[in-house]
Amino acid sequence: MIIDRVEVETINSFSKSELLKEIYGLIWILPILALLLGITIEVLVIVWLEREISASIQQRIGPEYAGPLGLLQAIADGTKLLLKEDILPSRGDIPLFSIGPSIAVISILLSFLVIPLGYRFVLADLSIGVFLWIAISSIAPIGLLSNSLSTVDIVEAQSKYGFFGWNLWRQPIGFLVFLISSLAECERLPFDLPEAEEELVAGYQTEYSGIKYGLFYLVSYLNLLVSSLFVTVLYLGGWNFSIPYISFFGFVQMNKIIGILEMVIGIFITLTKAYLFLFISITIRWTLPRMRMDQLLNLGWKFLLPISLGNLLLTTSSQLVSL
Known part of the structure; x- marks a missing residue:
């Protein structure tokens, strides 16, 4: 079966349009992913700030061992919670x-x-x-x-x-x-x-x-x-x-x-x-x-x-x- 040139070009243009639709669909998700990443970073910064400010008010040393200036302390705490046992109430x-x-x-x-x-x-x-x-x-x-x-x-x-x-x-x-x-x-x-x-x-x-x-x-x-x-x-x-x-x-x-x-x-x-x-x-x-x-x-x-x-x-x- 012989396919003429017009049919080949039509198939190629259709495949390109479908590919562009998929790319546009992924691009639409990027702002949401960027927002979620920014929110996560902001929460980590807020946790670190609260610990530093509370330590300063109470005249004690804040987080200092997990990363430089204790910046990774929130990540360490989150990792610890992930590894803890998930207990379910028996009558809940x-x-x-x-x-x-x-x-x-x-x-x-x-x-x-x-x-x-x-x-x-x-x-x-x-x-x-x-x-x-x-x-x-x-x-x-x-x-x-x-x-x-x-x-x-x-x-x-x-x-x-x-x-x-x-x-x-x-x-x-x-x-x-x-x-x-x-x-x-x-x-x-x-x-x-x-x-x-x-x-x-x-x-x-x-x-x-x-x-x-x-x-x-x-x-x-x-x-x-x-x-x-x-x-x-x-x-x-x-x-x-x-x-x-x-x-x-x-x-x-x-x-x-x-x-x-x-x-x-x-x-x-x-x-x-x-x-x-x-x-x-x-x-x-x-x-x-x-x-x-x-x-x-x-x-x-x-x-x-x-x-x-x-x-x-x-x-x-x-x-x-x-x-």
């Missing part, structure tokens, strides 16, 4: 007990999809991205001021006046409420009542061991990282420079290399601002005592909630007056 719900840590990790990782880490670097620019954290009522005024619940739009709304355009200055009350609520949401001292190491050992995590306990340990730091990034995006201008009307690379959008460099600098600025909140939360953990349950309830219901609702009412009124 085994399927739910087993998938619980994975559900916790996945739910936190989904939050990273709507966080704009840099200029044009967000996996999902949802118009309702802030609804992931809308349970904290201090976020609502930010949506009113920005006329959007998209995290990218909120960052863009703070870019016009640089440092003076941050929502921190437009919503100082909301910022303080959000800061306190974020610490409580992350179950960090002085709000770590579900864990309470001195009284409850590790709270509900006591029943877990091995890799499952390691996943819950990972979730606590992922939650802290998400909170820090949301503080940066909602109140500290995200990836924007502090100087108004200046973008060092915005005038050369046609150059892809410069565009990538601008994105990298934006990610660096975002993470730098996020680490400021991380430093505050770590310092608070190792300096303040734990609150009692009644004190926490009084703080939430009698202080934070009324202030948040009053701030929301004030912001709504100011927006209506400006119309």
Whole structure:
């Protein structure tokens, strides 16, 4: 059977198109893999920072044997948890007990999809991205001021006046409420009542061991990282420079290399601002005592909630007056 030249070219073009589809499919996964790798590195850095800061506050020597300056201590701890025995409770719900840590990790990782880490670097620019954290009522005024619940739009709304355009200055009350609520949401001292190491050992995590306990340990730091990034995006201008009307690379959008460099600098600025909140939360953990349950309830219901609702009412009124 003889195949003419046209049929051969058709077969070759079809095979090339299928190959290109597979390549494009792999390229689409690369940003997700890069984000997961970056999150993993960030968690390792946060663990190392917390140990160094706590050692400095308590005037003792921190991790120093696992790698230079103890940088590999978190990896060593993770390896130890992987090698530990995975104990299952005899009278527990085994399927739910087993998938619980994975559900916790996945739910936190989904939050990273709507966080704009840099200029044009967000996996999902949802118009309702802030609804992931809308349970904290201090976020609502930010949506009113920005006329959007998209995290990218909120960052863009703070870019016009640089440092003076941050929502921190437009919503100082909301910022303080959000800061306190974020610490409580992350179950960090002085709000770590579900864990309470001195009284409850590790709270509900006591029943877990091995890799499952390691996943819950990972979730606590992922939650802290998400909170820090949301503080940066909602109140500290995200990836924007502090100087108004200046973008060092915005005038050369046609150059892809410069565009990538601008994105990298934006990610660096975002993470730098996020680490400021991380430093505050770590310092608070190792300096303040734990609150009692009644004190926490009084703080939430009698202080934070009324202030948040009053701030929301004030912001709504100011927006209506400006119309």
